[in-house]
Structure formats: structure tokens, C-alpha cells
Amino acid sequence: MGIQDDLYLSNNLLSLYAKCFGVVTARHLFDEMPYRDVVSWTAILSAHTRNKQHFEALELFDMMLGSGQCPNEFTLSSALRSCSALGEIECGVKIHASVVKLGLDLNPVLRTNLIDLYTKCDCTVEAYKLLAFVDDGDIVSWTTMISSLVETRKWNEALQIYVKMIEAGVYPNEFTFVKLLGMSSYLGLGYGKLLHAQLIRYGIELNVVLKTAIVDMYSKYRQMENAIKVSNLTPEYDVFLWTTIIAGLSQNLLVREAVSAFIDMELSGIVPNNFTYASLLNSCSSVLSLNLGEQFHSRVIMVGLEGDIYVGNALIDMYMKCSRVTTNAAKIFRGIASPNIITWTSLIAGFSEHGFEEVSFQLFAEMQAAGVQPNSFTLSTILGACSKMNSISQTTKHHAYIIKTKADDDMVVANALVDAYAGGGMADEAWRVIGMMNHRDPITYTSLASRLNQRGDHEMALQVIIHMCDDGVKMDEFSLASFLSAAAGLGTMETGKQLHCYCVKSGFDECNSVSNSLVHLYSKCGSMQDAYRAFKDINEPDAVSWNGFISGLASNGYISYALSAFDDMRLAGVKPDSVTFLTLTFACSHGGLFDLGLDYFHSMEKTYNVAPKLDHYACLVDLLGRAGRLEEAMRIIETMPFRPNSLVYKTLLNACKLHGNVPLGEDMARRCLELDPSDPAIYLLLANLYDNAGLSDFGEKTRRLMRERGLRRNPGKCWMEVRNNIHLFSTGQTSHPIIDEINEKLELLITKLKNQGYGYQESHDKLYHSEQLAVAFGLLSVPTMAPININKNSHICLHCHDFIMHVTQVVGREIIVRDGKRFHVFNNGQCSCRGH
Template sequence: MLCKTGSRIIKGNEGTRLEETCSRVLPFCNSNSLKEGISVHCPIIKLGLQDRLYLNNNLLSLYAKCFGVDKARHFFDEMPYKDVVSWTGILSAYVQRGNHDCALEFFDSMLISGQRPNEFTLSSVLRSCSALGEFEYGTCIQAYMIKQGFDQNPILVSGLLDFYSKFNFIGEAYKLFIYVGNHDTVSWTMMISSFVQAQRWSKALQLYVDMIEAGVPPNEFTFVKLLGACSVLGLKYGKLVHAHMLLRGLKLNVVLKTALVDMYARFQRMEDAIKVSNLTSEYDTLLCTAVISGFAQNFMFRKAIAAFREMRISGILPNNFTFSSLLSVSSLMLSLELGEQIHSRVVVAGLEDDVNVGNALVTMYVKCSDKIKDALRVFRGISLPNVISWTSLIAGFGEHGFQQDALHFFVEMRVSGVQPNSFTISSIIGSFNAAKLLPQTLMLHGHVIKTNLYKDIVVQNALIDVYAGLGMLDYAWQVVHMMSHRDAITYTSLASRVNQLGHHELALHIITDMYNDDIKIDAFSMASFLSASADLGTLVTGKQLHSHSVKSGLGRWVSVANGLVDLYGKCGCICDAQRAFGEITVPDIFSWNGLISGLASIGSISSALSAFDDMRLAGVRPDSVTFLLLLSACNNGKLVDLGLEYFQSMREVYDIVPQLDHYVYLVDILGRGGRLEEAMEVIQTMPFRADASICKTLLRACKAHRNIPLAEDMARRGLELDPSDPAFYILLANLYDDSGRHDFGEKTRKLMREKQLRKNPSQSWVQIRSKVHLFVAGERSHPQINEIYEKIESIDAEIKNHRYLYQGMGIGDSYYHSEKLAVAFGLLNTPSKIPIHIIKNNSICRNCHDFITFVTDLVDKEIIVREGNRLHSFRKGQCSCRGCQF
């Protein structure tokens, strides 16, 4: 009897010790997510300890962490006893796995069971409400919290702040924050995070100041959120927050390093970013990805790839965002080979069906591959394509010229249940714009009117751009006037398109519209306005824009600096153009083209060709526009052999295929050089069908060299291509006159009159004190017309006194040419020493050229006349063209 009793005592002691052991092992395994802890489940059952709630709750949590919520739920259902910890454990597991519908259903079951939730339960429920958009359900939870006395609980206050912020009720969140008061670090950080999420960056920083004044210490997550705000507000704020971290002695862990690297990378300070990342030896996937992404954002592609190699050598595994950043590098580099290598690593990592990686792969193949089917193949491999996936695919088909396919996928996208966003619509509209597809544009416009997307500014801006691009300015302005608010992109698109249509003065008027809408001119709109000023020749307006760009700090943008080079070059202010070019840190191809164009147009041929050599030495590769400028310079300088050499080097050296414009210049170079047969051979052998302009070019050369047979052939061909162009009749008639065949000249003019063809009226305009004055040949409507004609007569008298002879002085229509009227007006209304800048819509005639030459010999004043892309700078009785035009 004693032995049996003693045995029971021993067994009882062993059971107690085993229970204590299980109670120690399970929490340890649970906190470290060790699957081995599940082996304890078996002895618990054997020992009859399955009714121990503490052990079961630890097992429940371990099942959820290591084997998923389904197995944890099965174990929960078999538990003989359950408390609030048990219920909250399953609820939390559902939330962490994103099963929010199941989480709310489980919460309802918990309430029905009579179990009272605690603050952790309610916090999880609020997260599910936020994820599902269940605002009313969330407010009911808040009401329950108040009834149960949880309204001051810091965990639930933080949850409510996050809940209201997710629904963009930032004002209500802040009211709650103020009402509760006496917050801890978590609540302050949550409120700061809410303001950052709502893009109220300055308010987030102000709240941080209030937090410090309240004596609440910030933690690492506070600074992570603040650095996110600084990435928008500016580098100086980011440096200030970084300094605060150092002053407060915050330990620099991998989370903070990642946030700092991201902030510095956004402001092109990769040296600082790398210094921060190397301050400690601690690295993880997110930090390495931030470094790679930073290099990619700053176009430091080789360093991005090198950082990825170092990451692999260190044994740190890349994630989906790492691969997305690397695919972005290959897209920006247009390197299909690199993209395919990364794709292979994506497959090895098992991330091919990840939506973020899939989207990046679609974009890469769209940008780098000529075969759009590669992008489609990747797209079909994405398990659940989202709106970004569809938009990337649709934009890709549009960029490759398959607009109808893009529209087909747009329909398929909607059928699949994915709703297009503003970027989807704007991508399709953009492709329609490129293809000039008005019916499809109108159809899509009708679709967006039926949806809320019509109110989206991105869609509205896309519609403005496409209508303006199609020349339908009335439609574009209708969209502008219907917008509730406009931004810089609205007016930049409009100004750019209006400028392309040749309505330069209208483009400059957009500045007033921006001012009325209180929208600041940015670098892109400034470039458009400078372009309009350059094409219009309004130097006064251009200088005012230059002054504004300096004051506003826009001058450091390359696009703005290029606009200034173009402006001053086209206005003949070559010293100012060279000064603007010299201020560009790293000139691009547009910078060099602007400088070469300015030098060539003013007649500085050797300087223009020297600038081309400097460009090549700087490592900038010429483009097709560069060669147009070089051929133009050789044409103006009568450098026939050099022009031929440049033309041949396009394909042989730079792999640039000459276009029709290049052949026009080549024919002009040969024609002016008297090599008419070679010019004709170029027309007959070039890979393009001759158009009217190239026939007209050779016809001018025939007139200069009095080759009547070839001129007649060119006139016939040109009129077959463009019967309404009077220039062919005029050139041929003048050739007959020059050759002494006046009867043929008169017959040609008579034929032109019978066809009711007239030469476009000569127009010239000049800007005086910010106002543009337009003059038409023979006009009498200008308020100062009597003074203008008196001035011309006065100059005529001076010419006769000096016995200066020039053809046709005072005879016929040349006496009333628009450029003469503009010159006389400029002399009457500008101070001495101030240059006169005149723009013409056609070529200056010999008579007017001689007239202006004499004026500058009589008056100490520079007169600059621009005809197309060519400038005549008259000074002290000389012209920069040196008479080469004639």
C-alpha cells in the first residue's frame, strides 16, 4: 500500500516538472517562431494537460506563426477552454494574413460566445475595417470602446488615429488626438504618420516640434516618418532631422539607415547615402534595395548593378522590390540583355508571378524589346494583374503603335473587373495623340465623362494635350475652363502644343493665365515660353523670362538653360547665347545644337563647325538635328566638299539614317556650288520620293546659275506635286527675265494669274517696349504710317545724296516691303545704340537687303533680321551673310 502511494507521489512530481518544462519551452519557441516547439504538443496530450489554457494559447500562437491560420483555427476549435487571448490570437492571425473578411466574421462569433474583447482584439478589428473600407463598422467599434471605457487606452487611440487617417479623415483624427491628450511615443508617431500619409508634410514636422516640447521622446519609427516628409519638403529639412537623431543619441539601426539612404538618394546625394549605409556593418534586404534604388533613381546604373553584386556576395537575398529596381535600371538603359539576365534570376527566386516584379518586367520588355509579345507573355504570367500591370501593358502597345490593341486590352481590363485609373486613361489618350486618332479620342472622352475619372486632373491634362496636339484649340480650352483647378502641367502642355502650331504670341499669353490661377512657372513651362519668345523673336519678353528664371532658381535646369541658348541664338545675340551655354554644367545634345545653330545662323560658320568638334571631344554624340545644322552651315558658307563629307559621315560614322530634310540641304549645297548634275542625281537616287520643297530648292539653284532646261523640268515636277504653290511660277519667271527672255517671263506670270495664284504677303514684326508690331507689305493702317513713310523717304534722299546705288530704289512694290516699314518704325521708336530685331515670314529681297545695309552705314545701330533659321546682322554698312544669299 505504501509502495503504491509512493509511486503515485513520484508520478505526480514528474508530471508537475514536465508541465513546468512545457510551460518554459512553448513560450520560448513561440517568441522565436520555432517549429520544433510543436513537438511539445504530443507529451501535453499524453500527460493529460490539454485543458491547460496557458499551454494551449502558446500552442495556438505557434501553430498560427509556423503553419498558418487554418491549422491554428482547427486547434482552436478543439480547445476545451478559451479565453480572450485565444480568440484574439486567431483574430490577429487572420488580420496578419490579410483575411480581413474572416477576421470580422470571427469577431462576430466571439461576441456571440459572450467573450469580452480586450484592447488588442479591438485594435486588430480596426485594422480589418480599414483594409475593407468598412467605415461604419469601425465607428461602431469606436462606440463600443467608449462604452467599455477603452477610449483613453493608448493602443486603441493609436488604432483609431490610423483608422481615420486611412479614410482620409485627417481632421477627425487630429481632433481625437487633441481630445485624448497625454499621449505616448506611439500615439505621437501615429499622428505624425497620418499627416505624412495625407501629404501634409509641414504639419507633420510641426507636430514633431510639439512632441519634443511635450517632453515625449521620439523613437526610430518617428524619425522614419519624418524623413519621409523631408523627402518632399527639401534636403535642408532632411539634414535637420538627421542632426536631431544624432543630438538625441538615437542608435543607428538598419531601419533608420534605410530611411536616411532613401532621403539622401531623392536629392541626388548618393555620396551621403553611402556614407550613412557604411556607418555600421548591419545590412539587410531593405537597406541594400534602398541603395540599389537610389543609384537607379540618379541614373548611376553601373553602381546599381555593382551594389547588387555586393548584396549577393554578402549572402543577402533580394526581394521583389530589389528585382523591380534592377529591372528599372535595364528599362532606363534600354538594355534588353541586362533585363533578360535579371528575369532569369527572378525565375530562380520564384518571384515571376509577383505583381510588382511582373509589372517591372512588362515595362522592361515594352521599353527594351521590339517584340511587344515578350511583354504580353510576362503579363499573362502574373497571377493577379493589378491596375498597374494593365496600364503598363496598354501603354506599351500604344508606344509601339498598336493603338487598336491597346484599346482591346482596355476593354479586356474592364471585363476582368480591374477598374482603370487616370494613368490608364491618359496612357491610351497619349497613344491616340501620337497616332492622331480623333474618333477614338472622342469615344474615350465620352467614356470618362460617364465616370468620375473625368474630374481627375491627369485625365483632363491628357485630353488638353491631345486636342491641342490635333490643332483643336477650342476643344482644348473648353476642357481647361471646365476644370475645377489647374496645375503647371495643364498650362505647360497647352503652351507646348500652341507653340508647335506656330501660335507663339498665344503661347506667351498663357503666362497671364498661370498668374491668374496663382500657378508658378516651373522649368518645363519656362522652357516652352522661352521657345515661344525665340520663335517670335521677342527679345524683350525673353529677357524678362530670363530674369524670372534667375530669381526663381529655374536657371539651373538644363531645359531652361537650353531655352536661353536657343532664344539668344535666334535673336542674333550670340555673346549672350555663348554665356548661357557656358553656365550649363553638363551640356547635352540640345545645348550643343542650340549653340551650333546660333553661330551658323549669324554667319559664324567656322565657329559653328568648331563647336561641333568641341561637342565630339566632350563625348556628346550628334543626332540628326546636329547634321541638319552642319549642312545648313556648309550651305551658307559655300563649303561644298565639307558638306558632302558630313553627309556621308552620318551613316558611315554615326549610324544615323539621313531623312528627306538632309537630302534637301545636300541638293541645296550642290546646287549653290554649281554642281547641278550631281544635285539632280541625288534627287533621282535618294530613298525618298521627291517632294515640292526639294524641287523648289534645285529650281532656285538653276535660277542662280541660269540653267533654263533643268529649271523648267524642276518647275514642272514641283507643280505636279503642289499645283497651288506660286513660288515655282515666280522663280521661273525671274529666271526668264534674268536670261533676257522677258516674253517667257510675262507668259509665266500671266499663267499664274489665270490660276489665281498669289504670293503670300510679306510680313515683318518687331517688338518695341513689350509690344509686337506687325507690318504687311504696302500697308497703310498703322497709327504711325505717315511718319514711317516720311522716314523711308528721308533715307531715300540720303541714299541719293551719297550716290549709293541699289537696285530698284523707290520703284515698284519694293518701296513698301514689310521689312522696310519695320526698319523705319524701329528707327523712330528705339533709342540710339539699341539694336532693332525684325522677324520675316519669307526671304529678304536684294533691294531691302541693300536698303538696310545703307541704313546701318548712315546710323550707328545694329539691325538684325531673321528669315526662317537664318539671321542677317547689319552693322556699319556690312551684313553677316556677306551677300552670300544673293
């Protein structure tokens, strides 16, 4: 039509493009316009600001000034908002000068923008000076400053401004309270309730926005009854209020109620949005309900939200957590046009959790190639994958990337590095990372202690307490649980009692994780009375509590009590899990209750819907083997739904050794060596089988073959706690401070045994075993009336077992040995294991 140069029409077209087709299309038109006025510049500048393209907005502002155009209040407002978003205080001050120069400093919109700028840029003095020019009753400026302080997480300053506002006689409105209620997540429920009381006192009208903020506040503190009560105070509902209610119910694991609220929402005629479906899918992930998640997935497809980033992220998380396969999550990922950092992190974490760590590493590289930079959660997730693989090469590779990107300043990432190095056995490197951290928290030290525990380095784990105290970091319930576990691993009763005292003083004895660790500690130290007291102090014992108690009774030889405790567990309404049945099978195996053990095993799946795992089959083989039912045990191995590992074959080989079945034992040894040819325990079991069967030549040949192949058994070690000191003993030891007195005592004991006709025979290796050295040291060091407590890192050998039984008959002392599986209480020539 030839009217493209009409400025009025061009400006209207520019506004149309900016609102309907996006900022890129609008910018093309703007660049082609031959004439531009203040309206043109303001339209394109505000379009960039609305689309969060703040750098481009400020560049346009400079171009406008360079073109000679004078900005108006709307131009200046958009420019100030971009300065606030970028924290550009210098540019903001220049614009403020322009505002004053143009005589617009009394404009309420610009004043509000300036207050927002100065507050977000830590210039609260300047912002407060601007408030001094506010007309009485101008709540907008006050609320803007409060809002800016809340957004920049300056909670105390926001409260101070709120108090000054009240003192100035300016009363809050619904928007003020919405902003203040946003802080309740950080300042506590009491603060939120106080604000709720104040808005009632001021007679603030409860519109749907304010109602949503109050509901959200109560939901975050698990006060769903109050949240629902507030939502019902007025009849107005919108999609945001319904979504807040559904999200609150989901976060509190009230999934049934969340689904019911979703149905009510639809019946009321309000259409759910993407956040509604994301909340419902998150609730499915929380309770691991794949069936419910798939139903919501179908609804998502019906309403066309499958490609939405928030819904897509929730779907990936749901499928990764609820499904045994990763294909569905991968398919959802491919359907998202622009995956964000949450999408990538959820996918990486999911593959790692499913055991595909290598895929996680590939995805991490693909994410970077796609231009998405990892955040602290992504980095901690990928380091978790390194830790699961025990891959030091991957850990060091990603550590290098973290240093390069300066992400090691983040405590979450640094803690994940500590965990990865400690999990890979590089404790020194983990300590080095800790030393380089600016700040440390309980998670830092808990990660290190728990990893040291997993690797059996309990003494080093307890040393972490000293470093933690020197650093001024207080123990929490998780670190206490790790330290109690370390004390249990060492069997150090005194250290454990000191930690128990700290638990009581700090109030952590009310936490189930700590209470469960106390039960474990006292059980491992052989003090079932203390373990029982710790168990009875638990308000609501869960499956972990019961399992720890039952296991403690079984390992201490109280088999009938352990089985009785299982009955009590069922009567208490606590569902047994796979660990429970592993413990029961162990108890029956070591208690000689073989048929009962079989009944428990068969009831797992039939009665309790607990699928047996490989460990359960290994325990069943042990039970049948101890009963002498070797052929039946062999049939179990051949028919079980898992591929047998070396442990299963070794278990039956040990049973063959006990019952003298050489042909089957040789077959088991052959199968073991095919799977693990470098395990010296297989050679020693086979050699002992030959010895017991009177084939000592074959036994000697087997040991010689082991030595020729350069294989050595890890030396058996024992340790004792005497007067808060740990004394360590190993076979053939010569380094203990009083080793000469220990050897003298042993020679005297052996002479007494021989004189009384006990037929003592020297061990095969002609050396004193660690158990013997510990017994002699105990007789020299432990008070006469006290039992001698010895801890061992592996099973007690038959030679030492017989030796200690005879010693108790000669010296009249009780000796308690905790080996790798159970307690042996020796007294008057008898052992609590009764040969089982």
C-alpha cells in the same frame, strides 16, 4: 471519422485553411460549421482583415453580434483595423463603446487600434485623449499615432505628436524613427539628417530595419556616399537593405555600382527578390541599355519571377524604352496573369512613344473591358497620344469619358487636356479647360505656351504670362524657357530682356534650360554678343547649349566662328549629336564651304557614330545644289536610305531655279506634286524657274494653273518691335494706322533708286511686299542711329533682297532682316549672305 462537429478541431482546421489556402476556402468551411464560438468568428474575421477584405470583415462582425456571440479583444482588434482601413468612424465609435462596455478600454492592443482609427479619421483630439491614459513609457501607442499621421500625409501633426511625446518623457525607439524617416522624402534632407542625429543621441540600436530606413532617406536625396556609409556601420544585411541600396544607386543613375552591389548581394548568400530585379531593370530603362536589360531578363527567367507583377511591369517599361520594337514588351504583358493599372499604363505609353497611337487607344478600351479602371497617369498618357496625333476627335472623346468619371478634378489630367487641345490647335478649348480647373500650376501654363510656340503663335504664347501672373502662379524654369522661346520666335528683344531680368532675380539663370533659351533668344534677335555672354555664363554647357550657340553663329553669318565653336565643343569633351551636324551642314551650305560640308556629313557615322536622318540628306542636297552640283545631288536623293519627301525634292527644285536647270527642275516639280499636289510653293518655284530661264509664258501658265486649282500661297508677313509694340505687315496691306505715310515713303525711295540708275523693277504681283512696307515703316519710326530690325515668317524673296540692298546704299542705314532660315545684314549695298 465522424468528428467533423468537434468545435475545437473545426476551429483549428479553419485557422489552417485561412493561413495556408486563403480566405475563400476558410469561408466555405466556416459557412458549413454547425457550431461556432468566439474563436470561430474571430478566426474568419481576422482572415478577411488580413486579406484587406474589410467590408466583408465588418459584415461578419455584425453577423456575429446578431448571432448572440460576445466578441473578445482579438475580435474587436480585427474589426477596428478594418474600420481604420475604410475610414468608417461611425462603426469604429460603436466598437469603441463595446470596448468600454466590456471593460477592455485599458487593453494596450485595443487602445493602439483606437488611436490608429481616430488619427486616420481626422479625430486627432480623441486620439490624443486616449494617449492621456497611456502608462508612462508606452512607446507603442505614441508610435502608432505618429505612424497613422504619416500614412495620412499629415506631416506637421506627426512632428507635433513626436515633440509632445518627448515632452511627456517617452523616448522614441527604432520603430518610431522608421516611421518618422518615411517623411523625409517630403520634408527635406535637413529634416532627415536631424532625425539621424537624434537617433544617435538617444543611443538607438541600429538594427537592419532602421538602417534600411536611413539608407533609403539618403538615397532619395542623391547622398549615396552617406547611404553606403550607414549600411556598413553594422554587419547585418537582409534582402530589403540590399534592395534599398541597389534601388538608390539605380535612381541616381549609378548603374555600374548597382550591378556591383547586386553581385556582392549574391556572394553574401542573400537571394534577390522581385523588388531587387525590378530596381535593376528600372536602372536599365534609365540609361537605355537593352543589352544589360536582356541579361537581367534571363536571370529573372532562371529564378522564375517573369510572371511577377512588379518584375513584369519593369520588363515592359525596359523593353518599351530601350528597344526599337514592341514585340518583347507585348510578350511579357501576355505572360502576366493579372495585369494591374501600372502594367496597362506602361504598355499604353510604350506603344504611343513608338508611334502606334491607334494601338494605345485600343489597349485603353481593352483595359476598361478587363475591369481595370484608369488612373490619372493612364488618362494623361492617353491624352498625350491624342496630342501626338493632333487628333481632336480622340481628344474630345476621351474628354467626355474624363467628365463622366469626374477625373477632370485631377490637376495632372486637366493639364494633359490643356496640352492635347493646344497641341491640336484648339487654343480656345484649352483656355476653357483652364478656366474650369479648381487650381492651376506652372505646368498648366507651360503646356499651353509651348504648344502655342510649336504652332508659331508666339504672340499668344507671351500673352500667357499675363494670365499666369493674374492667377498668382509663379513662373518656373520650364515656363521661362517657353516664354523666352516665344520672344525668340518674335525677335522681341525688349520682352526677352525683361524675361532675362526675371530669370536673374529668381535665380533661374543657373538652370541649363533657361540659359540655353537665352542663347537662343539673343541669337534670334541678331545680338551675338549677348548670346555669347549668356553662353559663357553656363557652368557646364551640354550638347543643347553648344548646338544653340553654333546655330546662332551660323544663322547670323559668322560661319568661321561657328566652325571654330564646333572645335571648342569637341575639346570640351561634349559629344556632338545629330542636331550639331545639321547645323554644321547648314553653315557650310550658306558659307559656300561645300567640300567641308561634305566632310562633316561623311564624318557623322564614321567618326561620331551618329546615323544621318532624312533632314541631314535634305541639307546635303541643299549644299550640293547651292554649289551647282545638281547631278550629284540627284544621285544622293536616289541612293539615300530614306524615301524622299516633298521637302527634299523642293530643295533640289530651288537649286535648279538658282542655276537655271529647267529639265531637272521640271522633273523635281513633277515628283513634288505627286507627293503633295496642294502645295502652292511648288508652283511658285517652278514659275520662278521659268521666269529666270526667260520662259515667262510658261511661268504665267504655271501661276494660272495654281489659281485655277484654288491654291494660294500663305501671305508673307513681316513684323517689327518698336517701343515695346509689335507692328505686323503683309503684302498689299492697307490697314496700318500710318499706311499712307508708308506708301508715300516707298514711292519716294523707288524714285530715288530709279534716279540713281539702280534699275528698280516692280514685283510680279504689282503690290508692295511685306519687307518693303516694313523697311519704309522702319525709316519713319526707328531712330536714325539705330539699325532697323525686321522679322519675316518665310524666306526673303530675291526682289525684296535686291531692293533692300539698294535702299541701304541710298539712305545710309543698316537694315537687319531675319527670315525663316537666317539673318541678312544689309549695309552700304551689301548683304552678309553674299548671295549664298
